[in-house]
Amino acid sequence: MADAYRFPLGSADSPTPALLGNVEVSQHGEKTPGVVELVAQRGDRVTLLSLEEQEGDAEIVFVGEMYGTTVGTLHQIRAADRLQRFLVLYGHLDRAGPGVIAGARLQAGVELGAVGDTGSPGEVRLRLEVRQLRDGARLEPAEAQRLLDASLTYPCDPRNVLPLRAR
Template identity: 50%
Template sequence: MKFAVGALFVVVTTSLGAAAGPLSPLRIRTVDVPRTPGDPVETACAEGMLPDGEACVHLPAEDEAEDAVIASNAHRERSGRWAIYDQIPRRPERPADYELYRYPVAPGLAGGRTVVSGYDLDRPNESQRRGATLRATGHGGVDLPGPRGTEIKLVALEHQQGDADVVFVGQLFGTSVVTRHTIREAGQLRDYVVLYGHLASAAPGLVAGTTVRDGDLLGFMGDTGSPELVHLHLEVRRVRDGLDIATKAGGQLMESAVSIVCDPRNVLPFK
């Protein structure tokens, strides 16, 4: 499927305010909803959503403000169970407009826009990328389309201290690179990990332990793990306080016990 979909997100901006205090992520809980075994699982996208393989991309109405649809981070799983996951939503002082931020790739959409599918874990279940009955939960990152082979370069995060380092190169979201960044926020230092997924390949010689700086090449855009849908999946997660991820490998970095998914607009720098 091609990303010839135009602007998928309403431009909604808010005024920048004073720095926020420490964030309290939402806690995990699940609620079982009765469902008859053998019930068919609907895969068609609801009205106002665009099919993207097995996914359904949310298309906001022209007059829809992002804040107006945010209710909770609840997801209905294929089994019929509702799950609520830890996540760090967008801070109110951070603008909602994705195009105000700097990304690891050049704009790949008409009009110089970059983001085709955004963070939606804090939206109501029916507005999340995967819809109400598909097997996956909502979208915890942003999707950035572009030509196969587009260079993916490191972006230093807002309030980052020092350089970043590569903590993983291998198979997660297809071929993936994960970097670690230390950020000063709320009067303390916190580690974040950033996942770059569906790469055609990592940059030559890039391995775990490599120090990387703003603008360094990390890899090339592709469709590994997402056949025929060439794009970069960019996901930001905050490492839980007190954890040393040096002892964690591969997919452990993405586990909720290790890191909390975060709206990337909280930490991406402005253009």
């Protein structure tokens, strides 16, 4: 099913990157639906995704150490006649891209960084995690552990929001 979705690696008509799969395991031994890891080459360009039904540009809300070097983007999606907010985390980057700083509003396709192995030496891959913000949640200050706090955000299956490939 991965072929149905676009990912933040390569171009829209590139082959689907290989998925390492759902990697997070909860304390109860269940996989967390919000995380996938993508096979990539060191230095591969990682670009900002526009999510399905997204309104406006995404905002960079975090650049720093989380899953190695990580960039977090905030997206607004209209669903059921209301705006919902989603946090997308791009982890294990070698570096953040030019102009990728907290507070910047960026359009889809902008380079967020390059794939690396920060936080997982020798394991080059891109971690892609999608989390939905709870109603009324404020991310400020956007610190690594705070973004993962269950009272603010919760894992969301990426298939619910990833853009579909054009057929």
